[in-house]
Amino acid sequence: MNRKAVFIMLGIMLACCIMALVETVIQPGYAVKSAIKAVLFSGVVFLCGFRGAFRREGLPLGLILGGGIFAIILAAFFLFRSFIDLGSIAAGLMAKEGISRENFLWVALYISVVNSALEELLFRGVGYLQLRRYAPEWCAMLFSAGAFALYHVAILDGWFSWWIYGLCMLGLFLGGLIFNILDRRYGILPGWMAHAGANLSINTIGMMMFGLVP
Secondary structure (H helix, E strand, O other), X not given: OOHHHHHHHHHHHHHHHHHHXXXXXXXXXXXXXXXXXXXXXXXXXXXXXXOOOEOHXXXXXXXXXXXXHHHXXXXXXXXXXXXXXXXXXXXXXXXXXXXXXXXXXXXXXXXXXHHHHHHHHHHHHHHHHHHHHOOOHHHHHHHHHHHHHHHHHHHHOOOOOHHHHHHHHHHHHHHHHHHHHHHHHHEOHHHHHHHHHHHHHHHHHHHHHOOOOO
């Protein structure tokens, strides 16, 4: 493995560690945290030399995947709804990040579109497509999916019981592997749209949680 591959992996790991520190120790408001993340993630993308790979031929597949993942996550939520305490999640978001019923729609829009794009550029654009140029395919595949799942450990901590939490981590890892396969063939557009669909479904649950939809 050459120095460029090590540089990419260390850059992503450092960005994830800093965001874990921000998430668990510093705990600023959501706007500040989002600004820090945008600077960190876009900085790593720039320093690693990734210039994007949005290919229009991936658009139909992206729409199908985004809609399918949206439906699957909502179905899973209703299936396991009795095991999820939405009230405590809402209280935690309010206390930790200042997210409330009044500003949730703006936060949901940011998470669904901008946040998903930042994560796709970092974990798939750089962590997979760029890394596989300098490291074995299996290494780039596992690193990208693993880093994507581990990044969410601090974010989702305390939201669910341990077994649902474990299922979420497994789902994130497997989803990362699937997105990598899509990226290799179509660029990051289908993966981004699928990621946006997943975030949109979670934000739909959030709107239920805050009483914005029935």
